[in-house]
Amino acid sequence: MSRLLTLENVSFAYDRRRVVRDLSFSIDEGDYLAIIGENGSGKTTLLRGLLGLKEPVSGTITRSEALKAYRIGYLPQQIPEQRDFPATVREIVLSGRLNRHGFVSFYTKEDRREADRAMERLALEPLQKRSFRELSGGQRQRVLLARAMVASSGLLLLDEPVAGLDPIVSHDFYRLIRELNEDGVTIVMVSHDIHCVTKNSDHVLHLGYGHYYFGTTEAYMESELVASYLPGEERGHA
């Protein structure tokens, strides 16, 4: 198991207001890390930091050589609301392969094959000629997921991927991610669905305001934090 990413005392801020403070943890190849935490605790900000879209204000993020060779797949929590954007499902899924091309960006046969495969796995084939603007919220989520899957080779960052999916699709989705993880893909998943995500993950990062927890899933499930995160009625089950 080699180390992919190491964070040391990393903080992020918007306009000098810190949202994540002195975070230290690391991700190994093949890990399945669940990120849990209240709304606004900085989960999305952290993922953007891992992607290099946001620079930390202090601390260091060390990326291994192996990671630099990887293609990262990313499922954003929200894409900017574009009411009337004309784009077909196929066009969007294919765009995940752009990280393999430079300025001249023609898709290859392999790109198309990968896109077909991802659409098949997410049952998107019948929709592939349809326009994104005509899809339901859950269907859109599946399209963006397929895009993240074709983009990734090695590391997949997912920001609340099952939000808006129906129970069957989300169950299948968790299975799919587990399979990818078993094939060696490193998974980092933000989720509020603590029960489902901890069933699969091997590590948990719990972000709170000004504090955090990082450890294995087993240790986390025994800790006080789980109880503090769930509302009253559910504490008994956790």
Next chain:
Amino acid sequence: MSFFLDFFSYGFLLRALLGGALVALCASLLGTSLVLTRYAMIGDGLSHVAFGALALAMALSAAPLAVAIPVVMAAAFLLLRLSDSSRIRGDAAIAMLSSASMAVGVIVISLSSGMNTDLHSFMFGSILSMSRGDLILAVILSLAVTLLFTLSYNNLFAVTFDENFARASGVRAGLWNALLAVLASVTVVLGMRIMGAILISSLIIFPPLSAMRLSGSFKGVTLISAAASLVCFVSGLFLSYALDLPSGPVIVMVNVLCFSLFSLVRFIRSRRPAPDLTPDP
């Protein structure tokens, strides 16, 4: 037939036709991207800035394009910067900049000689004003734009659809936005010759919006927008010549007609009963 013979026997008309068509093509291609991002009104803003810059150039008796193009480019960068910082909304930034430069333009005009014919033609456009130099610039611009759109079409799609994802994929989105702004600036300044400062933004806005009535794919919209823009421009120019009306407004009206027509097609399509009502998976 003699109408067309007449038309083509005038060199300036041929120049206007060729140069204008090339500019219309560029405007529609760039417009597809601009309309779909938060920069839909950038063409409008830039044309007002160009107006201010041209007024200044007249007052200083400097070469109009040599002043206007750099000033408009600087404005385009400023607009991108302002809306990136997200403290001011993009459309608000554009509105501020366009009224400010309109004001500068009008003040400069009244301080100097007053409204001369050149300036009038910049505001309302004239079929006569496309010079040989403009034509050459239009050819270079359209080569650059079509090359960009063919070689890097997929990057452009990614930046337009989801800038953050494009960045995470290693597409230099900032560079792309800057490139689009530069090309849009040149397009606006050139297009003003025929369309006028007030109407040039219609070449950027109408074709993509019309195309979006007909197609739900990015490729479809790009192609239809380019084709519609060319057809509207050429037929508008002929029409204005035949009816002896100013070319800019006639071209805009042809675009309005095209938009209405496409909207009607969409309406009729949506009224047709669906062939198959099984739910999607």
